[in-house]
Amino acid sequence: MRKRPCWHMIRFLNANTAAVGEAMVEMAPADGGLYRRGFAGDTFNTAWHMAQALGQQARVGYVTRVGCDSISESFVAELRADSLDATHVGRDPQRNMGLYLIELDGVERHFHYWRSASAARQLAADRGALQAAFSGAGLIHLSGITLAILAPEHRENLFAALTLARQSGTVVSFDPNIRPRLWKSLDEVRQVIPRALANCDIALPSFDDEKLVWGDAHPSATIARLVGQGAVEVAVKDGAGPIAYWAEGAGAVLPTPVVGSICDTTGAGDAFNAGYLAARLIGQSPAKAVTVGQQFSGRVIQHYGARIPKSAIPALP
Ligand SMILES: Nc1ncnc2c1ncn2[C@@H]1O[C@H](COP(=O)(O)OP(=O)(O)O)[C@@H](O)[C@H]1O
Ligand SMILES: [Mg+2]
Incomplete structure (x- = not known):
């Protein structure tokens, strides 16, 4: 087993990535009172941007569960068409994909969800399938939303599969992405996230x-807590504020560039994660990865929806 001292330099076995979580059907307002059907979800958005940015440099797979219906088929077809690996998308004959609808109220956006019985809630029902999905990955990415949608016993399957993967050298990245309404209580969040x-x-x-759940007074307090809880590399996103990060045993702060013509901040954090992780996978330093993350998130907030149009995806350094 690889030694993990209190800090170490992260080394990836390879650039292949397995992102795990829920993608939902998205109904977004379009002209004339119509809705446009798409697919979105936090770890899916990250995986999608990573696949577009990395191209041939990495295989990016999405690990989830969908139904056996035609919309689920369209999702898998779209994954493949956009160069994501759909090998570990499980199928559930009894369930279908979760759905959310965006309601515009002036410039405010309200999200309405139908996801409580989605197929993705069963994505960690089979520990062996998860282990197979993670086997050989250089990076596994998951979020607090991935954990929130799982039954407690299925979370144990996921933790066991992560432990096993890390024992063979896979790097795990985690965005806590706290959505209180997906959890029973903030106490449950405080038990599971650590x-x-x-x-x-x-x-x-x-x-x-982090401030909401843990009462952190400052991003440096978030870093100290997360490093104490086991992370060795941390970047704290803070909207237009600077990014405080910690890597290789030292901390630093980088300003966030001003972004003009912001139209929709949906997916900012997910796009940041994609730029950051893609840059790290191709050997860039944590400091450079922060600037690449900012480039991706800066770009996504200049467009509607959670994804940057393919033609506008920033090139990796
Ligand atoms: N108003 C803004 N101006 C410039 N960059 C922004 C702004 N809002 C978000 N970003 C970029 O998006 C990243 C993630 O945003 P943040 O709102 O902290 O995450 P989340 O979407 O997870 O809530 C920030 O680190 C920054 O790079
Ligand atoms: Mg977020």
């Missing part, structure tokens, strides 16, 4: 979430 931190290497939180 389990994930103990099973991760890279933590990519947002300060607002």
Whole structure:
């Protein structure tokens, strides 16, 4: 087993990535009172941007469960068409994909969800299937949303599969992405999130979430807590504020560039994660990875929806 001292330099076995979580059907307002059907979800958005940015440099797979219906088929077809590996998308004959609808109220956006019985909630029902999905990956990426949608016994399957993967050298990245309404209580969040931190290497939180759950006074307090809980590399997103990060045993702060023409901040954190992780996978330093993350998130907030149009995806350094 690889030694994990209190800090170490992260080394990836390879650039292949397995992101795990839930993608939902998205109904987004379009002209004339119509809705456009798409697919979105936090870890899926990250995986999608990584696949577009990395191209031939890595295989990026999405690990989830969908139904056997035609919409689920369309999702898998779209994954493949966009060069994601769909080998570990499980099928559930009894369930289908979760759905959310975006309601516009002036510039405010309200999200309505139908996801409580989605197929993705069963994504960790089979520990062996998860282990197979993670086997050989250089990086596994998951989030607090991935954990929130799972039954407690299925979370144990996921933690066991992460532990096994890390024992063979896979790096795990985790975005706590706290969504209180997906959890029974903030106490449950405080019990479960540390389990994930103990099973991760890279933590990519947002300060607002951390402040809410843990009362952190400052991003440096978030870093200290997350490093104490097991992460060795941390970048704390904070909207337009600077990014505080910790890597290789030292901390630093980088300003966030001003972004003009912001139209929709949906998916900012997910796009940041994609840029950061893609840069790290191709050998860039944590400091450079922060600037690449900022480039991706800066770009996504200049467009509607959670994904950057393919033609506008920043090139990796
Ligand atoms: N108003 C903004 N101006 C410039 N960059 C922003 C702004 N809002 C978000 N970003 C970029 O998106 C990243 C993630 O945003 P944040 O709101 O902290 O995450 P989340 O979407 O997870 O809540 C930030 O680190 C920053 O790079
Ligand atoms: Mg977030």
